[in-house]
Each structure stands twice: as C-alpha cells, then as structure tokens.
Amino acid sequence: MKQESKIISYTYIDAERNIVVINGEKVFETENLDIKDFLTKVYKTLCDSYPKFYKMDIHCKLGYLLSELLLESSGNRQKGIEDRAIAVVNSSSSLCSDIKHQASIEDNGNYFPSPANFVYTLSNIVTGEIAIRNKYYGETISYIHSSYDSKYLKEIFDLSMVDECNNSILLSWIESIDTTAEGIMFLISKEEGKEGVNVSEKELDNIWQKLKNNK
Amino acid sequence: MIKIIGDGIISSLGISTEENFQHILDGKSGLRLIDDESSSLDPYYSSLVEKDNLSSIVENIDKYTKLEAMSIASILNAVEDKGIDLGSKDTIFIFSSTKGNIDLLNNNNSKDLRIRLWKTAEIISKYFHNENEPMVVSNACISGVSAQILASRLLKSRKYKRAVVVGADLVSKFTVSGFQSFHSLADKECQPFDKNRVGLNIGEAAACIILQYEDEKSLNNDDIIFLDGIMKNDANHISGPSRTGEGSYRCLNHLLKNTNTEKIAFINAHGTATNYNDEMESIALERAGFSDVPVNSMKAYFGHTLGAAGVLESIISARALKEGLILPTKGYVEKGVSGNIRISDRLLKTNKNFAIKLISGFGGCNAALLFKKI
Numbered sequence: 001m002k003q004e005s006k007i008i009s010y011t012y013i014d015a016e017r018n019i020v021v022i023n024g025e026k027v028f029e030t031e032n033l034d035i036k037d038f039l040t041k042v043y044k045t046l047c048d049s050y051p052k053f054y055k056m057d058i059h060c061k062l063g064y065l066l067s068e069l070l071l072e073s074s075g076n077r078q079k080g081i082e083d084r085a086i087a088v089v090n091s092s093s094s095l096c097s098d099i100k101h102q103a104s105i106e107d108n109g110n111y112f113p114s115p116a117n118f119v120y121t122l123s124n125i126v127t128g129e130i131a132i133r134n135k136y137y138g139e140t141i142s143y144i145h146s147s148y149d150s151k152y153l154k155e156i157f158d159l160s161m162v163d164e165c166n167n168s169i170l171l172s173w174i175e176s177i178d179t180t181a182e183g184i185m186f187l188i189s190k191e192e193g194k195e196g197v198n199v200s201e202k203e204l205d206n207i208w209q210k211l212k213n214n215k
Numbered sequence: 216m217i218k219i220i221g222d223g224i225i226s227s228l229g230i231s232t233e234e235n236f237q238h239i240l241d242g243k244s245g246l247r248l249i250d251d252e253s254s255s256l257d258p259y260y261s262s263l264v265e266k267d268n269l270s271s272i273v274e275n276i277d278k279y280t281k282l283e284a285m286s287i288a289s290i291l292n293a294v295e296d297k298g299i300d301l302g303s304k305d306t307i308f309i310f311s312s313t314k315g316n317i318d319l320l321n322n323n324n325s326k327d328l329r330i331r332l333w334k335t336a337e338i339i340s341k342y343f344h345n346e347n348e349p350m351v352v353s354n355a356c357i358s359g360v361s362a363q364i365l366a367s368r369l370l371k372s373r374k375y376k377r378a379v380v381v382g383a384d385l386v387s388k389f390t391v392s393g394f395q396s397f398h399s400l401a402d403k404e405c406q407p408f409d410k411n412r413v414g415l416n417i418g419e420a421a422a423c424i425i426l427q428y429e430d431e432k433s434l435n436n437d438d439i440i441f442l443d444g445i446m447k448n449d450a451n452h453i454s455g456p457s458r459t460g461e462g463s464y465r466c467l468n469h470l471l472k473n474t475n476t477e478k479i480a481f482i483n484a485h486g487t488a489t490n491y492n493d494e495m496e497s498i499a500l501e502r503a504g505f506s507d508v509p510v511n512s513m514k515a516y517f518g519h520t521l522g523a524a525g526v527l528e529s530i531i532s533a534r535a536l537k538e539g540l541i542l543p544t545k546g547y548v549e550k551g552v553s554g555n556i557r558i559s560d561r562l563l564k565t566n567k568n569f570a571i572k573l574i575s576g577f578g579g580c581n582a583a584l585l586f587k588k589i
Contacts, residue, residue, distance in 0.1 A: 128578030
C-alpha cells in the first residue's frame, strides 16, 4: 500500500511577537525588537553564518530563517537534491520592497532606483534564496492567496506531488508588510520510512490555529 | 491528453491571436521608441497596448484597470465563437503576472487591495461569472509557463475539466526604472542571440490559453496537445543565470523522456537579448543535445512581456507548429553566443510534430513545455 505523505517538521516565526516555534515548541523569544532587528537576532543566535543573509529583504530573511531552522533541526537538509520542491504562498507579494522601489522613483527630482532592491520586488525570490543555499535544483514556485488557508495549502501540496519529479516539498506561508512579518514552513515528504503526521487540510489548520492562539 | 482549445493575445501587434500571428509572418515589430516622462526619464524602446482599443471588446471598461481590461480581452478572444462556458464549476481560472496592477502603487496606497494579485484575479474571473477561487502564480518571468504547468496538473488530477490560463503584465515606470537600474535595457530594438546584442526591451501584453482534458480518441489531426511541462532552479544566483545553464539544461533533459531531438521542429527560447541570458541558453541547449534543432526568440516582435511571455510565446509557438512553420528570430543577424546552436533566421516549413517553449527568470527559475501536434 502506498504510504501517506507526512509532515516531517515545521517552523514558525512571528517577528512582530518576537517568537520562533519549531514543531509546536517555542525555541526562541525576545522582547520589544522591531521586525528587522528580531530577524537579525534569530539569525545570529540560531543559524550558521551565511553573509548573503544581510543583503536580503525582510520577506526573504523570514523565508530563509524558516528554512534554515526547519532543515537543520529536522536533519533533513540533503544538499544538492532535485526532487524537493519549494512553494511559498502569500497575500501581498513583495510589497515591502515594492514600496521601497516606488519611493526611489516617485519623484523625478530625487530619482535613485537600486538594482539591489529591485530584484526583491518579485515574490518568488525567496524560493531562489533557499534553493541557492541548499543547492536544490527542483521546482520553485510562488503563489498569491488572500490569507493563510489550509485547504489551499493542501491543494498546492497535492499539485506538486502530481509531478513524479517531486518527492518532498518545503511548503510555506510567508507574509510581510509594514510592521508584520509572520511565516510558517512545512517539510512534507512522500518518501517511505519517514516519521511524521499525515498531511491533511485539518492538520495544516490545527497547527496554524494553535500557533495563533498560543500567546 | 491536455488540448489547447482556445487562445487569445492582446499586444501592441494586435488584439487577437490571428492579428498577432499575421503580423509576425509579415515581419512586423510592435517595438517603438517611447518618449514619455510618466514611464521613464529617458526615452526607451517598448511595445505598448492602448486601453482605448479594447473599449469595444470589454463591457463597462471604465470599471477595469488597463491590466484587467487587457486580461479580460485576451480571454474573450480565446473563447470567441467557441461556445465555451467559462462560468461553469468545472472551469478554473489561473492568473499569472509578475506585478499585476503595479501602476496603481504610489507611496500612500499600499493598503489598496487591487494591487494584490489575488484581488486582480478575482475581478477578472468575476467578469466571466466564474465562482471558483482563481489560482494565482507570480513566478518572475516564468509565471506564464508555471501557470500552464499547474493547469496541466489540475486537469490530470481531474479536479477541473478546463483551465483558463492568463498571463499579463504592464510596462510602467516601476518596471522600466528597475530594468534601467540593472543596465539591461537596449537603446535600440533588441537582437536576440546576435553578436551585437546590447540588452532587452520590455513590452506589455495579456495572453490567454485555454486547456482542456480530452480522451485520446476524441482528438483530431492538427490538434495541439500540452504534453509535458517542467520547472527547475539553477540554485546559483537570484538575478543572474547559471553559467552552465543548469536549470534550463535539466528542464530540456527532462522533456527528452517523451520525445527525441530529431522529432522537434523548433525550440522557442527565452532569448531576451541580454548578454547573459542568451549565452546561458545556448550552453543549456548544446549540453542537452539540441545543437541541430532550430531555435527562435520572439522578443524583437513584442519585447519581453514578463509574466505574459510564457503564455504569449506558447500560443505563437503552438500556432506555428499547427501551421508547420518555424518562425524567424527578428533582430538576429550574426551568431553571438558560444553554445553550438542553430538560430532560426528565416521562415521555414517543417513536418515535425513537437515544439518546446523554454524560459527562465529571476530567482534562478527555469521552465520548459513540450507541445505536440496530433
């Protein structure tokens, strides 16, 4: 019998609330840091050195940290593989970087568009950052949806697995705008012999509700 | 099998697939010099759509933004006279764009829902009274190809019977200034794969392709089938292509599971006419064994239409395959890439039945589609 796909592990960061959660357990917490400082603090405290981190915009920093903590804590990095998809979903695309770029071009008398910022005005760059870090050659894709929606996430997972090239996926909801930067990332696998919870719409919803209610 | 049952294109070259295709056969380009301070401090070459040209096509056009009107018009062109019910429950809309209604963004309106792509998609699918929640993909310049791949998966898993895939993007100060900051815009009409190429032109367009699941028995001669699609990442750099063409090479290699290079009429490459992109593609194509297969690029007809490119160029390629034609690469004169590839420089006839659309984008993403003529 075909084994059900499993949620092997998940990470959650709410930069506004200054918390990091891995598999339901709060592993890091500070107080009163703004979102940018908090993300830098998480990087310095919990992650290996990766200087490219400092170049990233907020959106990518958040996605990068979620992936680093997820892959490292679960021991599933498997550098160089081609059968792991990366899919991110969010509502506002790259609006933080869009606003920054817009500010740099709005006034013809004060015109200073920067390529280093412009590249981050695409919502899929975060998938590229994670692929580069881990040398994942599989598919990378960015979806836009109005809110965290477990039914939608399950559908995205199912769609990825229609393609036999994909055996596991980093599936993520990452939303950053103004003073908010919140995201969750799941590692889900259909490989045999993996331990975890069967993936379902209900499970994806339960996990999210618990994180939201756990003040 | 997944069949193309309709397609439509709104671009500077015309407001139907037919018009666009005819103009390409006539060797016309939609590119011209734009001197307009509202989109750029310096003049630039681009291909633009006039919203006014769509007012006789789109009902209550004043209710819609330019991007929405273009998208709706491309769908109307795709269903024209075909009696396809787009409001039915077994039809899903998939919208793909890099920046959507980005022309609405200014420094005070970041809360405006209409700059959210999911809202734009909702407005478009509501026009056709479709109640299903549309799916939205924003995957840099491969968006339009990613959307077709997702459509094919939805149809294969029988969740829907047909998928309306739309790709659309605008030329605005936002994108023009960004590409200018990268120094990637050419100061003339672009010249894909040419020795004297100096960069790309951006263009705007909306294109729609309607895919439907069909039994093999119900297919007719000359039907065009979406046979396979694949996405791979370079895992190399967020804004520069891999020197070895890694992602594109892996995509091309994958497609050879369903065909072989001798059966392929042509490859429609991304061919943006930037130094790096065209060089990368030539290497990927040679590595994957495609040195003898004609390669073309459509960027000198339309410019680089960003999220629309994957749909627009698939439609033109499918049409060429149907007619048994290999289109020339406008702007190309002399080979200027190191990979051993054969660039199509004139209109040729073919009796081969397969064609490939190849594409890549920022974030290291690459994708390829395989179309087959029955």
